[in-house]
Amino acid sequence: MSLSASLSIASSGLSATQSQIKTVSNNITNADAAGYTKKTAATESRVIAGQGAGVNAAEVTSAVDKTLLLQRNQAASEAGEAAVVASYTDSLQSSLGSLSGDSSLSDSVDGLVTSLDALAIAPDSSSDKAIVVDEAERLANEINQLSDEIQTLRGRADKEIADSVEDVNATLHRIDELNEQIADNEARERSTADLEDQRAMALESLSREMDITYFTNSKNQVQIYSAGGTPLLDSQVHELEFNAASSVERAVTYDPGGGSGLSGITVNGQDITSEIGSGEIGGLLTLRDDTLVDRQAEVDELAETLADSVNAAHNQGTSVPASASLTGTTQVVGTDAFAGSGTVRIAVVDAQGTVQQTADLDLSLYATYDDFVAAVDAIPGLSASIDGQGQVTLAADDPQMGLSINEMDSAVGADAKGLSDHLGLNDLFVVDGGGRISVRQDISDNPDRLATATLSNAAGLAVGDAGAASGDASTTEALVAALAGDQSFDAAGQLGAQSESIGGYAAELTASIAREADNADASAQSANLIYDNLMAAIAEQSGVNLDEETAELSILENNYSAMANVIQVIQEMYDSLMAMV
Numbered sequence: 001m002s003l004s005a006s007l008s009i010a011s012s013g014l015s016a017t018q019s020q021i022k023t024v025s026n027n028i029t030n031a032d033a034a035g036y037t038k039k040t041a042a043t044e045s046r047v048i049a050g051q052g053a054g055v056n057a058a059e060v061t062s063a064v065d066k067t068l069l070l071q072r073n074q075a076a077s078e079a080g081e082a083a084v085v086a087s088y089t090d091s092l093q094s095s096l097g098s099l100s101g102d103s104s105l106s107d108s109v110d111g112l113v114t115s116l117d118a119l120a121i122a123p124d125s126s127s128d129k130a131i132v133v134d135e136a137e138r139l140a141n142e143i144n145q146l147s148d149e150i151q152t153l154r155g156r157a158d159k160e161i162a163d164s165v166e167d168v169n170a171t172l173h174r175i176d177e178l179n180e181q182i183a184d185n186e187a188r189e190r191s192t193a194d195l196e197d198q199r200a201m202a203l204e205s206l207s208r209e210m211d212i213t214y215f216t217n218s219k220n221q222v223q224i225y226s227a228g229g230t231p232l233l234d235s236q237v238h239e240l241e242f243n244a245a246s247s248v249e250r251a252v253t254y255d256p257g258g259g260s261g262l263s264g265i266t267v268n269g270q271d272i273t274s275e276i277g278s279g280e281i282g283g284l285l286t287l288r289d290d291t292l293v294d295r296q297a298e299v300d301e302l303a304e305t306l307a308d309s310v311n312a313a314h315n316q317g318t319s320v321p322a323s324a325s326l327t328g329t330t331q332v333v334g335t336d337a338f339a340g341s342g343t344v345r346i347a348v349v350d351a352q353g354t355v356q357q358t359a360d361l362d363l364s365l366y367a368t369y370d371d372f373v374a375a376v377d378a379i380p381g382l383s384a385s386i387d388g389q390g391q392v393t394l395a396a397d398d399p400q401m402g403l404s405i406n407e408m409d410s411a412v413g414a415d416a417k418g419l420s421d422h423l424g425l426n427d428l429f430v431v432d433g434g435g436r437i438s439v440r441q442d443i444s445d446n447p448d449r450l451a452t453a454t455l456s457n458a459a460g461l462a463v464g465d466a467g468a469a470s471g472d473a474s475t476t477e478a479l480v481a482a483l484a485g486d487q488s489f490d491a492a493g494q495l496g497a498q499s500e501s502i503g504g505y506a507a508e509l510t511a512s513i514a515r516e517a518d519n520a521d522a523s524a525q526s527a528n529l530i531y532d533n534l535m536a537a538i539a540e541q542s543g544v545n546l547d548e549e550t551a552e553l554s555i556l557e558n559n560y561s562a563m564a565n566v567i568q569v570i571q572e573m574y575d576s577l578m579a580m581v
Contacts, residue, residue: 066216068538069200073207075531080208081283082524084160088153088287089517092295095149096510105146105510108139109483109503116480123452123473124320133439133447136428140437143303147250147435150296155248157288158262162244164209164281165265169239171206172224175199176237179221186220196220210279228275230267241266250296250435254289262288291516294493298509301492303437306502307429313482314428315407315420317451317475318468321351322402323442325395327387329424334370334386338363342409344419347455348381348396349404353468356401357381358461363410363419392423404468406455426451428479451475 096105112135119128178199182192199222206212206224212232214224224233232238243263245252254262256271264273265281276282340363347358359379366372369386376384376394382403383395396403405425407418420426428450431437443449453472461467483502491497494512498505 064200064538065541068534068541069203072531072534072538073204074211075527075534076204076208077211077278077282079524079527079531080280081278081286082520082527084280084283085287085291086517086520086524088157089291089513089520091153092149092292093514093517095146096513105139105142105506106503108135108142109506111135112139113480113483113503116476116483119452120473120476120480123476124470126448129447129450129452132450133443136439137444139306140429140439143299143306144436144438147296147299147303150292150299151248151250154288154292155245157284157292158245158248161265161281161284161288162242164284165240165242168206168209168281169237171202171209172233172237172239175202175206175222175224176233178202182220192220208279210276210281226267226272226275227277228272230270230272230275232267238267240272248288250300253293254285295513296493298493298495298512300435301489301495302502302505302509303431303435305487305489305505307427307431307437309482309487309502310429310479311424311427312417312421313475313478314451315405315418315424315426316478317426317454318349318404318406319402319449319451320353320453320468320470320472321448322349322353322404322468323449324399324402325393326403326405326420326425328392329427329430329440330392330422331390332369332386332392332423333390334373335368338366338368338372338412339414340364340366340372340410340412340419342411344410345406345408345455345457345461346376346379346382346394347404347406347461347467348398348401349455349467350401353404353453353466353470355461355463355465355467357463358467360408363412392425394425404455406457408457 112132115128115132115135119125119132122128178195182195182199185192185195203212203214203222203224211227212224213227213229214222216222222233223231225231230238232240242265245262248262252261254264254273256264256274264271265276265285266272273285276285342364343360343362345358345360348356350356357380359382361372361375363372366375369392373384373386373392376382381397381401383397385393387393394403394405405420407420410419411417412419412422415422424430427440428443429437430440438444452475453468453470454474455468456466458465486499486501487505489495489498489500489505494516495505495508498508500508
């Protein structure tokens, strides 16, 4: 072999070893860098005219398993969804108190029952009435605060969806840029390994936001689709579009049909909301549109059943002294059909409950609400009207007198409620159009208007008779029975139809939320464990082992030194030959 050939072979070995040393040094330097995978600079034989002519440094490559990366990205989607669901359900549980029975919601129900029990012992006690009203307001506030927390969480989820959509779009553009850089490097025959690492990290970040499918084509370009097949990145980026709501209220929901509710996620005008099943966005959508909506339905069912059952009992009674006027909470139209049956007793009484005027009305005689109002207005000492909001008002003509009603066997409307209950004339709780529950304002202002007694149903009740007594606790006892006895709850959210006490339903709601939070935490831990195991498998296969790389570097440095010595010897031989010439 000629000296020239030997020098060429030694030089090629030196150059290839230098490339390998650079690669191993980069491995050591970037060992702790996120997403970095071990690179290998292989060598290949160089053959010229059928003869070995040294070695060439081959392309720097990474040994990462593409299947493991795909599994990791799928696990990242599931972990992203599980984490956000666990965070939100934990927040909701925290607003309720503990599962040990000391939740503020259950406490408030028990507190109202306890205060009513005390009032039943001394029904003429103004201080005890004030305590009952305070407890009723506390319960209403607890229900409203839970509703507020649910809507706050829905609003937060909506805004976080908007933030995640921005992140997704930015990541799609980043992957598109990496695709271009990889194509450029391949055209220039440069290594693409580091760029592919960056692209793999971007795909993981994208997967954590939403579940995707993707593949790498023959030109080493990644194309990305939603789980439902909608293109997100092919020859160009197709951005996600989402409009965050300025505020989120209980009645506002997402309408897949494109209504005026909360925004869905679209791509090129196509709604792909249903195609996103996991990732942080998938979890946020589920929370905003399903989980928290279900919880609000359960809270609404509690509020409505509480109001209906308590009001039914309260409308049977009268305060002592009685209120001079009663205004209904039900909206009616005067010309609408009245659909009443049975008898109702209405009386004007003085401060001691002595009857000043009384009348028993046969409700089957009235065809419309106007007819009924006219009949009451015709009773001496009484006035009746329907105001501009459609609310019926009954009032004693003498403001020093009071108005008492005994529903007797009256039944009005499809639900056959007693007359006072049907019109809401003597409600304790009021539920407004926004679903918020409160104690009726005049009772809140003056607890003595709380109904404790019942207007006498004695046959032939006449002027001068005792209509209602201050020591009568019959309505107070009815209120206790309404709260402590079983009520019929319709199926709502995740709670099925059931017969349960108000307190029992509140406790079941609390327990259900706590169970959901515990299950979400367990799911998050499981998802993270799967993700961590896949990350460990990737690290074992393609991560940098500093001990191995350091040993490899030592070997390469020795090889480099040997190659350099060979070149030096050949150079000395050249020098000797030149001297001989």
